[in-house]
Amino acid sequence: MTLINSILFLVILPITILSCGDKKEKKRNELNEKNKTAYVGIIEKYSASIVDSINDYTFSCQKKFIEQKSLLGFKGSVSDIIKTDSNYILQVYTTVRSKNYVARIIIDTPMFQRLLPLLNFDYRRKQKGCFIIKVSQIISKSPSIDLDIDSGDEENDSYVSIGDFGSERILIFKGTLVDFYLNESK
Numbered sequence: 607m608t609l610i611n612s613i614l615f616l617v618i619l620p621i622t623i624l625s626c627g628d629k630k631e632k633k634r635n636e637l638n639e640k641n642k643t644a645y646v647g648i649i650e651k652y653s654a655s656i657v658d659s660i661n662d663y664t665f666s667c668q669k670k671f672i673e674q675k676s677l678l679g680f681k682g683s684v685s686d687i688i689k690t691d692s693n694y695i696l697q698v699y700t701t702v703r704s705k706n707y708v709a710r711i712i713i714d715t716p717m718f719q720r721l722l723p724l725l726n727f728d729y730r731r732k733q734k735g736c737f738i739i740k741v742s743q744i745i746s747k748s749p750s751i752d753l754d755i756d757s758g759d760e761e762n763d764s765y766v767s768i769g770d771f772g773s774e775r776i777l778i779f780k781g782t783l784v785d786f787y788l789n790e791s792k
Contacts, residue, residue, distance in 0.1 A: 637790055644787045645681060645736045652738045652784060654679035658702040664746040664777060671741035671779070678739045678779060680709045683732035684725070694718045696783065698737060706776045711739055713783045724788045735788040741781040748775060 649656060654677040655670060670676050682700030696711040713721065726733040 641734075641787075641789045645679075648736055648738060648785060648787045649679040652677045652679070654738050656681060657700060657707050664744055667744050667777065667779075671744065671781075675740075677784060678709075678741050678781070679736055680707070680711075680739055680779065681734075681736045682707070682709065683734050685732070696721075696737070698735075707779070708776060709737060709739060709779045709781075711737055711781060711783045717783055721786060721788070726788075726791060731791065733788060735786055737786045738784040739779060739781040740784055741779050743780040745778040745780070746775045747778060 648654075656679045671678055680698060680700070682698040684696060685699050686697040688695040688697070692715065694713045694715075696709075696713055698709045698711065700707050
């Protein structure tokens with residue numbers, strides 16, 4: 607009887623473990639699909655252009671988002687929120703096809719109050735979402751940090767490279783938040 611119980615245990619345990627993994631995977635896939643559907647919905651609602659569908663050159667982005675006043679659908683991860691006098695600045699980043707993008711999005715207090723309860727404050731998981739932005743400025747920067755050592759000679763001031771970007775530039779979009787969708791994670 608003990609041998610039969612041991613055999614049953616060895617057969618049932620892996621099946622139980624595998625079925626639990628399948629449920630978690632299924633739930634994760636359902637959440638991913640829900641988030642993708644929400645992204646498409648909010649982008650279509652505002653006829654926004656997304657970062658991976660725009661030309662890589664800064665001038666074409668300036669034409670599209672500033673001159674033509676198209677809205678930007680920026681899918682990315684929240685890296686910081688900064689309080690200013692009467693507003694908040696939401697910093698979001700993404701990498702698309704090895705290019706790095708940052709959005710500095712001004713949020714008024716009523717919109718921030720709508721956003722706040724939806725934010726994930728778990729430092730181990732970045733909050734992801736899609737942000738519809740009315741762009742007011744686009745900046746192309748070198749991925750370096752000014753060490754703030756002012757020698758009086760701007761060309762020879764010290765800079766430190768950030769990460770493994772090589773010679774790639776970072777495109778920074780500045781603007782105001784029109785609407786948003788934050789990923790559901792559970």
